[in-house]
Amino acid sequence: MNPGDTDFSRLSLEVADFPPLNAIALHGTERFSHPFRFEIDIKIPRGYPVQQLAGQRARLRWQTPDLGAGLRIGVITGGRDLTCAAQPEVITRLYLEPPLALTGKTVHTRVLRGLSLPQLIELILGECGVPRQAIDWRLSGQYPVRDYVLQAFESNFAFLQRQLAEAGVFYWFEVDAAQRRERLCV
Template identity: 30%
Template sequence: KYELKVLSLTGREAISQPFAFDIELVSEHPSFDLEALLHKPAFLQLAPDGRGVHGQLHRVAQGDAGKRLSRYSVTLRPQLAYLAHRFNQRIFQNLNVPSIIAQVLEEHGIQSTAYTFHLGTTYPTRDYCVQYDESDLHFIQRLCEEEGIHYHFQHSATAHTVVFGDDQTVFPRLAPVAYQQDAGLVASEPVVKRFDLRLETRTSRTTRRDYNFEIPRVTLEGDERSDALPDLEDYDYPGRFHDSQRGRHLAKRALERHRSDYQLAEGKSDQPLLLSGHFLPLTHHPKARWNDLWLLTEVLHEGKQPQVLEESITSDTTDNKDDFHQGYRNRFLATPWDVFYRPPLNHPKPRILGSQSAVVTGPEGEEIHCDEHGRVKVQFHWDREGRGDDKSSCWLRVSSSWAGARYGGIAIPRV
């Protein structure tokens, strides 16, 4: 019966980040049931052809009321944003990263129709992967960053989909947009009004090394280098791999991450179709080599339509801070189409302070349960999903107080 009309909006969306749009609304309804609105799906139309952003109402608020219109504000976010509000400590065993991510998403009601994987690499099974004192969102973003997997969103009027990928083929291509320098001239269609390119010093070589006690004489190492100068190395140990092929893969992904924004374009436009995780074909730029495909990595949206007001409900209805009073505009960051995008390491692995105690476990009825290396399995006190049996952990080495070349002692903990 009552419409909610958009008065203004600001939004930020970027590759491998949940988007957020803060929207100011007005309605003739004097008092909506805010609790009934919270978590409802909603679609924000940005373009005349009906395209826009779909999400859920993550925040709702009621503001000032005039004689006939009342003001409301909402924040539109993806389903994925809800994962930031659930924290856990648990163990995943014998699963690869895509399988772990899928399990976490489906626990939150994000079904297989709402996410998809387009991966060009087969990811190894992780014998033992721990989520420790971190939110579900932090956990899956950390896993993606470790593997070099990115994600973006695809929208329709009724749903949005999370698309996970590891190369450039997963990003859709937008219609070409012409460049027209912002000189006060009014264009007949949306254009890019500013486009600047900067180069910045980045790491040029990566090396990863690890150690496997079962093959102590083998040096496990992988490296990757670019032609860029000066020679700036990122060396890391332990690299968390068991064979050199995996080490080379991780070194390659790390170098791609370091150099993904070596060339970074910054621009402004009034084209509402620009969304992160899409290729922008730029045309009519005076620098011919810039007329190419650019991957939009971040877009900041802003829109105002004061014409929805039929009365003044506040003294500053659209929070004017410059000469932008009406319409739509955005600012964006972009990288060349042929440069692999890898998410930065913004979600580090949590660190456990000090040592932890645990209960030694094994099959029912056995007093001692170890492998040929004297390793045992345990049930950590914080693990509420383990069953206290021979599957409650991976094999763990037992620390010995006295050891050396051909001498020492060992004590096998009992179940």
């Protein structure tokens, strides 16, 4: 085992409307003010409709002797095949990210008028299907309504990141197990 490797005694990936997947490896990153990203290697039979997993909500659970239990809820944002054609089983790497990561797929040039920072966050996330209830507001300052903000040739994600950074606001994710979703804490 390499330094920094973790021994996973239990690892599971559940994707909505699909049978549980045989997860065999996990690598992930989590940082303040960035969406988490987990790469999950799964073993599936040849012919499994893996392309149908993209865009599906999923739960990733792990149990390790040194880190304890973990849970992340997100969206499968992509994947790739890791095996050659001669093998009977396929090892595929799937990517699990929060719905916020989907905001990087839409690029706009527009002027938004008469919005405070919290209203702007709700607008951008709402356009990407993130419900208002998935945001946990922990802001302590006042964020006045701005005359306008310009989003020029940038993704919704880059625009949102820029607006939060300019205001000195950071964010992170917490699991809301009761609601079966990730919460964006701002």
